[in-house]
Amino acid sequence: MSSKASKWHGRIEGAAAHCAVPGCDEAGEFRAPLSPGDFDGPGDYLYLCLDHVRAHNARYNYFAGMSADQIEAAQSPIAGWERQTRAFATAGGNPGPAWNDFADPLDAISARFRPGVERARPDRFTAAERSALGVLGLKDDADRMALRRRYSELVRRYHPDRNGGDRGFEAKLGKAIEAYQLLKGSRAFAA
Template sequence: MKLDSKYFDKIRVRPDRQAAEKVRAPVCCWEGCDEPGVHKAPRGRDHEGQYLHFCVDHVRLYNKSYNYFSGLGDDDIQKYLKDSLTGHRPTWTMGSNSSGAMPSTKPSGRPRRWNGRARDSFGLFGEGEAAPPAAPRKPRTLEAKAMETLGVPVNAGGETIRLRYKALVKQYHPDANGGDRGSEDRLREVIQAYKLLKQSGFC
């Protein structure tokens, strides 16, 4: 092998990386500059993925004056910002599917049923009539016993149960009886009955 061989230089001598980058780097895109353009800067809107190459001084000047929205009006800028919330992907209105939007009311003005199950009982999705309120459910054995413990009728509403519970707690609490703990068992029964009714959805 000859001593001046290009292979010998690559093997024996560490290559000068800066010199190699200067050879490979394009010339600075700034007008009148002959320095190597080792710094990339984006070309701008509608040229995503394309870059200009500048030297360090001119890339600083370019970045200071760079404006992605140059040439766009205020309405176009607002539209771009709004679309960027969804990643510039199309969106559809709620309640529409491949066959088109489903009207929220029947031609008669009554709320529409979907699959025979759902109904707009509060009139949120249309101006039709509201469905009649559901009948109160009949209490089970433990729930009826809890109502009996509180001393309220079986068909009592939630407000009646809450008021009765508060009154009984005040009546049987030891603090209300001068520290007498004789009614603690009765107070425990009242609290357990109220918890059961609350978990069952009666109050």
């Protein structure tokens, strides 16, 4: 059975009969590093009593004896990760299921698992919606916010109440309203 958890973190019960400090008769139950270890294994340790390990930790400096460049390299966020790793698979994605080689005359399912096959994205807009985008002066990558912002801008510019009563822009206003009505109900701008 496991014994009661130790009150002190890092205590190694029964590690050494006596503390490594000369003249101390306490049990050496705490490991204290002599020098910084490396990634090939642990460094060298002294086994000290609680009072002496506290004193050791208070004066211990990991960076003692290192140059400024070595300290900077040790503090790097990627320190210890400079080794080479194997490359990921170039096909991308997971291999297909065991049944991906069945006869699929329409190629509806198995094309997804074939490496190197580009799937065509369905066109986002119909021809009428593309024409409406042109009326509003928007590109294919416009989102719902850009559509609303551009529509508001055109209404403010062309409305007779906003442009001093000039009715010369009524045709442009009508086209902008019609284009907006078509696009706001479009599947591409669905919320």
